[in-house]
Amino acid sequence: MLRRFRALLGVAFRRVTGRLQIAPQRVLLSVLGVALAVGLMVTVTGVSLGLASQSVVESDGVDYWIVPEQADVESIAISTGGVRLGDVHSTSRDIAADERVDYATPVLLELVPIEDATTGERKYVLAAGVIPGESTDVLGLSTEQLTPGDPHYADGSYDGPWTGEVILNDAAATVTNTSSGQSLSLAGNATNRSLTVANVSTGGTEAVGGTVPMMLVHLSELQTITGASNGDTADQLLISTNDPSVRDSLEGRYDRTTVVSRSGLSAQQVSTSNLPLAVAIAALLSAVVVGVLFVTTLMGLEVSADREQLGTLAALGVSARSRSIVVAAETVIISLLGGGVGIAVGGLGILGVNRLGTETFGVDTVAVFEPRLAVYALVVAFGIGLVGAAYPVLLSRRTDPLEVLSG
């Protein structure tokens, strides 16, 4: 049974290759139809992969965030109080030692009660504790006015110089009625440490109702204020790099963490939507429908033109099932050929899209071609062949051997 099946596949293969030499027009049209459908799908899916890799919206560098698994990726900018990462100073130092990494910092996020400088009322400000680098932005605020490094940490002893430097965003300054150079008082006697507004800056994270009141401080100082120095914890680790290969070395640095890639909040918003998946599914459905229509129509014509030979097979005693296998195999082979060409077409499409993206928007990589995309394309082409074979098989089964002898 298996031997006969293999032999019939061989017959189908030789018939297709023979037809390509003798009368290739219809076969080539079928191949071209599937190739266009699969090529379009590969290109669009490449764009989806580009969107899903979250590095396409902004091209000025790639940021990676290591966050606990149960953290909601959509809220990484403002989430507080969840599972935290430990020993973050040494970890971020190790990561920053990688020459591919421009900058790495833990980020501790805490809602901190601040007394209104005018009324004394308690106001809440989102404090982000970071290790400032040179000319870096965290959560949309520049760390430039903070003393570089984290002096108070002092290799884990938390007895280094206390800077008390705070950078407020506009929203926080408004809420607390403070300005640059003024002292900040934490409500409820949370600490007796002094804090001074080093700068008021525009920016921060947008939320419903406006900009979130935020402030940047040194990580160790926020840890000291909030008690997070015990275990040296933080919510996330931010790594700034232009080299996407860094991601591999970040994976697995902590158990039960996720490495999230993004280039800014807009990219994050895109990446966490279902858009890439929706686009990929739409491309798949379009490819299947277009491919099946092409294959069904042209292989139907092929079978009609081939009735004499199929009738010959029937007259010789080749069963309807075997003839169906031959026709179905021919359809699948032609569809797979189309899939192969479609991979090349899709690859060229991705190159074209990326070139257009570079020239028009200055974006390096809009669409991504991965090897598994080729496997995916062949699987889809195989499916197109199988579904598209139904009608040609039906036609072949209706072939009457008497037509041949009467001819």
Add this chain to the structure above:
Amino acid sequence: MAQQQVPDSDAAADAAVAADAVSRSYTRGGGGIFGGGDAPTVQALNEVSMQVRRGEVVGIAGPSGSGKSTLLHLLAGLDVPTSGTVTLAGDDVSTLSGRQRARLRLDNVGIVFQRFHLLDALSARSNVALPLVELGYSKGRRRERAETLLDEVGLDGRLTHKPGQLSGGEQQRVALARALASEPALVVADEPTGELDSETGERVLDLLVDIADEQAVVLASHDQQALDVCDRVVHLRDGAVERVV
């Protein structure tokens, strides 16, 4: 009144194929759009009996429309009679399903067509091996059998040639080799020399006669040269046996 050749029972049992009072009629058209009228019926064959034993070459002759092809189709198990019985390899063809008749043909009947009907994308060897694919032969056995048969018909140097690269006579010899591939009890040939010149036709006929030592051969032809090689010739007219020579 149609002249009939009635087989005696012992001879029928020994025959590779036997037709006993077979008739075949066809209905043409559907009797009008609303199906109100009677569709015309054409009587293609009327109570014809004949039998062919292994080692015999029997010709079927007659003018166009006399029923030659219809009788050939019935004997080959490609069609079933409206009445009467065709017995092929001991089976009454009328009682078999289409699938069973296909299997019966595969095992017991080799067919040679007027226009060769080789699969143009396959080599001569692959064409000959086609019935063996369906019979489940291994690749090695298929090749060996096909090459032996092509050698027997004088085409051992054309194994990998495709039909388009062969002359008409060579194609018909490939078709003959294909018809013999499954070692059938019966070989039917429909105008086997119709597309060939007389010299090539003669060579094909010689091959047909040669194989008739082991097989029964039925050939339908207008060609006197072809009919001359037959042991008997059944002449048909208007669907009935006119005479047997």
